[in-house]
Amino acid sequence: MPPSPAQIRSLVTAYLDRHPGEHDALAPLTSALDSAGDPTSRTTLPGHVTCSVAVIDRGARVLHVLHRGTGLLLAPGGHVEAADETLLAAALREVEEEAGIPASALVLTADFRDGPIDIDVHDIDASPARAEAAHQHDDFRFVVHLADDAPDLTLQVEEVGGAAWLPFEEVSSPTLRAKLVASGLDGAIRPVKLEQHAAEHPAPAVRTEPAAVAPAGAPSGTVPNIVGVHLYLERDGHVLLGRRHPDAAYAGGSWHTLAGHLEAEAATAGLVREAYEEAGLVIDPADLELVHTVHMVERPGDDPRIGLFFRARRWEGVPEVREPDRCVGWRWWRAEDLPEPIVPYTRVAIEGIQAGRAYSELGWAR
The missing domain is CATH 3.90.79.10 (Nucleoside Triphosphate Pyrophosphohydrolase)
Incomplete structure (x- = not known):
């Protein structure tokens, strides 16, 4: 089942602790989480939750894909589906669907782990072809590193017309761009010492450690547990x-x-x-x-x-x-x-x- 309002609220609360100046901008979202509706359903109006991922390579560049429907160059992402147990799981599924990168080839960042680096509210135009009225997306943006053994991109040609790796300063979203520039991330993969969820694994499971990389200062061959x-x-x-x-x-x-x-x-x-x-x-x-x-x-x-x-x-x-x-x-x-x-x-x-x-x-x- 999709993530519950309580799960989403915990992400929003932690995010606002880091960015208290965004309380007013996210007030409609926090109010919606108190309602009886499903905040992740694309039928929930006037807005609903979506997810995207900033995939960072060793050169501190962010993956963008060209969406055929909009002609926009954006970080991979989309709507939450019924089988997505967490927002991060939904975002990782979109990365694999759009760019062919499985969650096993992605590494959580030590600073942000499975929390969003950015939550952006933006307007979506009406789509008569889909019988959709104008609405808003509350987009939760996660950030992960690309593992050294990641496969080459395999684009979903039906929806994606190309891809580009852009430096932080050229990231298409202004709010994500500002967060990345201020993040201190430099493309280096640093181990996440403790995974946040114990018996819970989002589906699919993203790495918490880079493959064959020991914590800083650990003897060669050390494997995190x-x-x-x-x-x-x-x-x-x-x-x-x-x-x-x-x-x-x-x-x-x-x-x-x-x-x-x-x-x-x-x-x-x-x-x-x-x-x-x-x-x-x-x-x-x-x-x-x-x-x-x-x-x-x-x-x-x-x-x-x-x-x-x-x-x-x-x-x-x-x-x-x-x-x-x-x-x-x-x-x-x-x-x-x-x-x-x-x-x-x-x-x-x-x-x-x-x-x-x-x-x-x-x-x-x-």
């Missing part, structure tokens, strides 16, 4: 698990612990935040204890992951569904009778905790 935090709640011999939404990009329909990826924060602080955001639970970081660690590779070629499982000795609140697009319900299960389907490493961790083991490995070749 993605860190996720997980909440192990036990009550009367029963463990709390959530049933993931059937359409979730990761483990749809499976049972899983409350989990998330870290932002720039301590592991306990990140888990406290996730517990409140996902289930309305209030936990003191001092009441968390690390009870199990899983080091895993889920599929050959995937980035290695470290799952930290914390037990909460005390908490306040009753688990509630606060992110229905990700979790459809919470339930207490006997630790000896876990449900199926369940995320495999979740079962490994719970069984390890029950057996008193502090560490497990999963998916590594022996």
Whole structure:
């Protein structure tokens, strides 16, 4: 399903924290996010959310494609579709459709990660051929680096008539141009140390690290590991698990612990935040204890992951569904009778905790 108003609002809030002078310009958008309509639907008027991406190469140039319908040279982008779980996922899909660059050949920037560098509101003329009235686009502009091993451009010839790589100073959009010039980005790919989403992967998944590039100062051969935090709640011999939404990009329909990826924060602080955001639970970081660690590779070629499982000795609140697009319900299960389907490493961790083991490995070749 498309991203919810709550998800979009969180992006807007973070963006306005960086650009408080744009509150008035984005006021209609923030008001629309409080309405009952789908802000990403192209039928939502007088305006709706769209997405685009500034793809930056090593020479600090930005990819532009020539749209046949408008004759304009723009960054790849377009409307959100029903299968897009996040705005970034929608933007990355457009890059692949229009220019043939898959998300696996793109790298998140360390400064902006999966948040927009620019949100631009612009007018769209009426289109009698499409039976569309004049309206506005609230365009969320993301920024990514082009990986060194990216394939050559393969343009969607039905809609795209050409492509060009332009320096920041020549970017076609004035607002995006100003943000890029002021960004300090220089084309160099710098590792993103921590991915923002833990058990959530936008579809398709964009890289958080450049291929075969270690963090600055790390020994040769160092490979970054993605860190996720997980909440192990036990009550009367029963463990709390959530049933993931059937359409979730990761483990749809499976049972899983409350989990998330870290932002720039301590592991306990990140888990406290996730517990409140996902289930309305209030936990003191001092009441968390690390009870199990899983080091895993889920599929050959995937980035290695470290799952930290914390037990909460005390908490306040009753688990509630606060992110229905990700979790459809919470339930207490006997630790000896876990449900199926369940995320495999979740079962490994719970069984390890029950057996008193502090560490497990999963998916590594022996």
